[in-house]
Amino acid sequence: MSAAGWSRREMAARVAAEIPEGWYVNLGIGIPTLIADAIPDDREVVLHSENGLLGMGPAPEKGQEDPWLINAGKQHVTLHKGGAFFHHADSFAMIRGGHIDLCVLGAYEVASNGDLANWAISEADAAPAVGGAMDLAAGAKRVWVMTEHTTRDGAPKLVEQCRYPLTALGVVSRICTNLAVIDVTPAGFVLRDKHQDISIEDLRRLTGASLLAAETVHV
Amino acid sequence: MSAAGWSRREMAARVAAEIPEGWYVNLGIGIPTLIADAIPDDREVVLHSENGLLGMGPAPEKGQEDPWLINAGKQHVTLHKGGAFFHHADSFAMIRGGHIDLCVLGAYEVASNGDLANWAISEADAAPAVGGAMDLAAGAKRVWVMTEHTTRDGAPKLVEQCRYPLTALGVVSRICTNLAVIDVTPAGFVLRDKHQDISIEDLRRLTGASLLAAETVHV
Amino acid sequence: MINKSVATIEEALAGIEDGATILVGGFGAVGQPDLLIESLIDQGARDLTVVANNAGAGRVGLAKLMEAGRVRRIICSFPRSAGSVVFEDLFRAGKIELEIVPQGTLAERLRAAGAGIPAFFTPTGYGTKLAKDKEVREIGGRFYVLEQALPGDVALVEAWFADRWGNLTYQKSGRNFNAVMATAAKLTIAQTHYFVELGAIDPEVVVTPGIFVQRILTLPLPKELAA
Amino acid sequence: MINKSVATIEEALAGIEDGATILVGGFGAVGQPDLLIESLIDQGARDLTVVANNAGAGRVGLAKLMEAGRVRRIICSFPRSAGSVVFEDLFRAGKIELEIVPQGTLAERLRAAGAGIPAFFTPTGYGTKLAKDKEVREIGGRFYVLEQALPGDVALVEAWFADRWGNLTYQKSGRNFNAVMATAAKLTIAQTHYFVELGAIDPEVVVTPGIFVQRILTLPLPKELAA
Numbered sequence: 019m020s021a022a023g024w025s026r027r028e029m030a031a032r033v034a035a036e037i038p039e040g041w042y043v044n045l046g047i048g049i050p051t052l053i054a055d056a057i058p059d060d061r062e063v064v065l066h067s068e069n070g071l072l073g074m075g076p077a078p079e080k081g082q083e084d085p086w087l088i089n090a091g092k093q094h095v096t097l098h099k100g101g102a103f104f105h106h107a108d109s110f111a112m113i114r115g116g117h118i119d120l121c122v123l124g125a126y127e128v129a130s131n132g133d134l135a136n137w138a139i140s141e142a143d144a145a146p147a148v149g150g151a152m153d154l155a156a157g158a159k160r161v162w163v164m165t166e167h168t169t170r171d172g173a174p175k176l177v178e179q180c181r182y183p184l185t186a187l188g189v190v191s192r193i194c195t196n197l198a199v200i201d202v203t204p205a206g207f208v209l210r211d212k213h214q215d216i217s218i219e220d221l222r223r224l225t226g227a228s229l230l231a232a233e234t235v236h237v
Numbered sequence: 238m239s240a241a242g243w244s245r246r247e248m249a250a251r252v253a254a255e256i257p258e259g260w261y262v263n264l265g266i267g268i269p270t271l272i273a274d275a276i277p278d279d280r281e282v283v284l285h286s287e288n289g290l291l292g293m294g295p296a297p298e299k300g301q302e303d304p305w306l307i308n309a310g311k312q313h314v315t316l317h318k319g320g321a322f323f324h325h326a327d328s329f330a331m332i333r334g335g336h337i338d339l340c341v342l343g344a345y346e347v348a349s350n351g352d353l354a355n356w357a358i359s360e361a362d363a364a365p366a367v368g369g370a371m372d373l374a375a376g377a378k379r380v381w382v383m384t385e386h387t388t389r390d391g392a393p394k395l396v397e398q399c400r401y402p403l404t405a406l407g408v409v410s411r412i413c414t415n416l417a418v419i420d421v422t423p424a425g426f427v428l429r430d431k432h433q434d435i436s437i438e439d440l441r442r443l444t445g446a447s448l449l450a451a452e453t454v455h456v
Numbered sequence: 457m458i459n460k461s462v463a464t465i466e467e468a469l470a471g472i473e474d475g476a477t478i479l480v481g482g483f484g485a486v487g488q489p490d491l492l493i494e495s496l497i498d499q500g501a502r503d504l505t506v507v508a509n510n511a512g513a514g515r516v517g518l519a520k521l522m523e524a525g526r527v528r529r530i531i532c533s534f535p536r537s538a539g540s541v542v543f544e545d546l547f548r549a550g551k552i553e554l555e556i557v558p559q560g561t562l563a564e565r566l567r568a569a570g571a572g573i574p575a576f577f578t579p580t581g582y583g584t585k586l587a588k589d590k591e592v593r594e595i596g597g598r599f600y601v602l603e604q605a606l607p608g609d610v611a612l613v614e615a616w617f618a619d620r621w622g623n624l625t626y627q628k629s630g631r632n633f634n635a636v637m638a639t640a641a642k643l644t645i646a647q648t649h650y651f652v653e654l655g656a657i658d659p660e661v662v663v664t665p666g667i668f669v670q671r672i673l674t675l676p677l678p679k680e681l682a683a
Numbered sequence: 684m685i686n687k688s689v690a691t692i693e694e695a696l697a698g699i700e701d702g703a704t705i706l707v708g709g710f711g712a713v714g715q716p717d718l719l720i721e722s723l724i725d726q727g728a729r730d731l732t733v734v735a736n737n738a739g740a741g742r743v744g745l746a747k748l749m750e751a752g753r754v755r756r757i758i759c760s761f762p763r764s765a766g767s768v769v770f771e772d773l774f775r776a777g778k779i780e781l782e783i784v785p786q787g788t789l790a791e792r793l794r795a796a797g798a799g800i801p802a803f804f805t806p807t808g809y810g811t812k813l814a815k816d817k818e819v820r821e822i823g824g825r826f827y828v829l830e831q832a833l834p835g836d837v838a839l840v841e842a843w844f845a846d847r848w849g850n851l852t853y854q855k856s857g858r859n860f861n862a863v864m865a866t867a868a869k870l871t872i873a874q875t876h877y878f879v880e881l882g883a884i885d886p887e888v889v890v891t892p893g894i895f896v897q898r899i900l901t902l903p904l905p906k907e908l909a910a
Contacts (some may be wrong), residue, residue: 039457039458042667056875058817062457062458062897064458064621064666064667067856068712068786068787069710069711069856069859070710070856070858070859071722071856072665072666072667073621078820079720080872084855085712085713086713086854086856087713088710088711088712088713089486089854089856092711092712092765097855098622099654099655100619100620100654100655101659102659102660102662102666103660103662103853103856103858104788104845104858105790105853105858105859105860105861105862105863105890106664106710106736106789106790106859106862106863107571107790107791107793107794107863109787110571110786110790111567111570111571111572111639111791112667112668113572113787114498114571114573114787114791114805114806115569115571115639117569117570117571117574117667117668118667134810138812139813142776144774144781145763145771145774145781146763146783147760147761147762147764147783147784148761148762148784148785148786149761149786150760150761150785150786150809151785152785152786152787152788152811153786153787153788153807156807156808156809157572157787157806157807168720180518182810183812184810184811184812185807185811186809186810186811205722207759213656215464225853230729248531248850250775258684258685261894265550281684281685283685283848283893285894286629288484288486288524288629288630288632289483289629290629291894292848292886293894299548304486305486305487305627305628305629305630306486306628307483307484307485307629308629310905311484311537314884316628317851318881318882319846319849319881319893320627320849320885320886321848321892321893322629322631322633322886322887322889323889323892324565324626324627324631324632324633324634324635324636324663325483325560325562325632325633325635325636326564326567326635326636326798327510328560328563328767329560329563329564329798330548330564330794330797330798330799330866331892332560332799333560333564333578333579333580333798333799334796334799334866335799336797336799336866336894337894340551347558355682357585358553359583363547363554364532364536364554365535365536365556365557365558366534366535367533367534367556367557367559367586368533368534368558369533369558369559369560370558370561371558371560371561371581371584371586372558372559372560372561372580372582373545375579375580375581375582376560376579376580376799402584403583403585404488404585405582405583405584405686406582409610422497422670443599447747460761498882560888563886564798564800568803571791571806572805572806573791573805574804574806574822574823574825574827575803575804575820575827576800576802576803576804577800577801577803578799578800579801591800595801595802595831596801598801600802604822628887659855660852660855660888661888676705677892679889
């Protein structure tokens with residue numbers, strides 16, 4: 019394997035393509051934020067931000083920032099027509115109550131049973147910042163993960179069992195990496211799609227758990 | 238004893254006189270409602286209604302009723318300047334959370350330990366209407382009771398132990414009847430004031446638990 | 457384009473099944489989605505469990521649905537009130553089941569269902585017959601009862617303003633159970649007096665964000681009230 | 684006449700005691716009652732427990748209070764963020780205790796405190812190290828963690844409009860933890876940008892009814908923001 023695979027924007031576009039009109043979606047801090055810009059203009063997807071926004075719009079033009087309008091990543095944002103403001107308890111009631119159709123999160127590791135580790139880099143870290151990650155992971159109707167396929171050192175992030183502290187158990191149903199799109203099923207990881215420059219053999223070598231081939235895989 | 242004692246309006250005035258400016262007060266359906274009109278015009282007391290009102294005002298003039306503005310007793314009311322609307326869960330959060338300074342309720346019976354029975358007339362009643370009584374009794378900072386001293390048959394309503402199904406345990410701190418004002422203390426009922434036409438002896442005969450005399454009783 | 461507006465009452469009520477739990481908003485006569493409730497008769501669903509503060513009054517709305525024999529069970533805080541004649545006849549005849557819940561516990565059980573809280577402790581009802589057989593726990597020196605979330609399959613609510621994304625406002629004391637029930641059902645159907653353009657409702661003023669609402673039926677106010 | 688407005692910062696913060704639990708509103712830089720927080724330094728209270736989403740940033744507001752050595756313990760969801768230098772120094776030096784709570788659990792524990800719910804079950808955190816030693820229960824085939832209410836002695840919040848009865852509104856994403864914390868403390872103190880006449884806030888638009896608020900300090904916006 020030599021290919022870096024899809025760029026982050028390409029990954030975002032692949033995820034965005036799978037989000038139907040009308041879904042309520044929370045995009046985690048970091049790479050998943052890129053998905054917002056990749057949603058086609060003619061498709062209405064309603065973005066939720068934990069700090070009390072529904073209908074979040076794109077970043078404002080330079081100089082047009084509203085000091086009272088930020089997202090959960092503390093970036094300046096705008097609000098679409100049809101948006102609404104609410105407080106933190108109501109915001110997390112939406113999340114915990116299963117009203118968010120999809121949450122896309124980053125990850126340190128995802129296990130083949132859907133376990134997610136994305137908030138603390140070691141058991142020994144005494145001051146990790148959990149934010150809303152556990153609530154989103156436990157509460158959203160669907161949790162997808164968007165991540166590089168391996169760590170910078172080339173170690174697999176898709177594994178049999180997470181070594182990092184868990185965020186939630188058995189919640190991830192789909193993973194989009196720079197190399198592949200993978201479903202998490204009762205049978206484990208199932209390859210849905212992969213980058214053209216990587217072979218299935220190489221992909222399996224970079225994946226820390228068995229990777230089943232689905233009939234729909236484009237090769 | 239021959240006197241009927243204080244009229245309902247006089248009872249309401251006695252209770253109203255004890256409510257300081259700035260209290261948040263919920264008046265139960267029935268006799269306690271009369272207290273609203275007895276609060277002096279120059280004293281701001283904020284009335285709460287379970288169905289989502291704070292700052293409830295008096296009944297509207299005939300012909301000026303707003304079909305969307307009723308109180309918990311389903312009577313047309315008005316809203317004072319400074320009032321607010323909210324939903325039922327928020328309304329009972331105020332009650333249960335101890336934010337209501339005072340709730341005045343009617344009663345079938347009050348026991349000398351503060352137990353209140355005011356929602357069901359017998360254990361056998363299969364369809365009693367509890368409404369918000371249990372929430373108010375358990376949640377308000379103070380629960381006062383406004384009631385006739387005896388039943389129509391002359392049986393005491395202030396008793397050692399309630400025979401009617403309980404609304405809440407040990408919550409009543411003051412009782413205003415047509416004959417007396419009584420505090421409920423760890424030592425039991427303590428007479429604070431009584432109607433001039435009734436003797437302490439007669440009052441004790443009409444009370445189903447021991448009635449201690451406080452030094453402050455006017456005789 | 458998201459558009460939750462439906463054109464007909466049939467569309468609004470489509471798919472509600474026999475045995476469903478229906479949350480019905482309103483308190484007293486205010487905020488009751490009477491058209492939606494009564495139209496359940498033609499819609500045909502049977503064997504319903506209804507959650508509402510009152511057990512109907514007169515022979516309209518919920519009382520009419522009950523009179524038509526569609527309600528197997530009612531969960532409410534105040535079954536008997538002025539005019540609850542239909543309920544009382546059915547109850548005496550053993551033709552309807554009743555669960556009485558304190559009003560604040562009812563509101564909180566609905567709120568919990570909407571907020572993903574399966575159970576919570578509350579002081580309300582402790583030591584009373586409504587807490588019989590319920591788990592009790594002492595916390596910080598006081599006794600509490602464990603209550604369960606109360607989710608609905610369907611919520612029927614009455615709104616004031618609505619837009620195509622499903623954002624709702626209510627009118628004065630009409631907010632009552634409507635705004636809570638809207639969060640607590642899989643399918644929330646609103647009848648609204650005014651249907652407005654997206655953006656016409658100030659985002660600071662939205663009471664029920666559209667995420668909680670699936671269908672909107674516009675039902676303009678009668679002329680004498682629309683003034 | 685009810686008038687919750689206070690004229691000075693001293694009056695606003697009077698009576699806050701050593702060892703108090705202080706709920707501090709805001710999320711990121713939005714809705715933080717920085718004047719109230721910083722003024723706690725002069726007010727003098729020590730040994731405080733602070734509940735806030737973040738553990739301060741830069742050297743202003745909460746960070747300044749922490750730097751002054753007044754905070755014994757912080758309960759938050761996101762201690763480390765851009766600029767949380769004061770917290771990190773104190774934490775490394777063992778001079779501050781930390782309790783990490785998932786953000787939604789934090790919001791719900793505060794809401795529970797305000798609503799008289801002493802404890803509730805939540806799916807958040809089940810099976811993770813943040814649920815270690817917590818009671819777990821299976822309800823309806825899923826596992827939940829029992830969480831406790833988190834009440835404050837004092838809440839410091841930033842409002843947009845306020846009136847003399849204590850009714851508050853907030854501005855856009857400034858509502859965040861402010862509206863929840865306002866319900867959860869014995870003494871809620873708001874710094875507001877606009878103080879308006881009673882009745883000027885539409886009763887449909889009040890976010891925090893005055894029942895939750897004890898003191899209001901008006902702090903007009905800087906000119907460049909008041910446009």
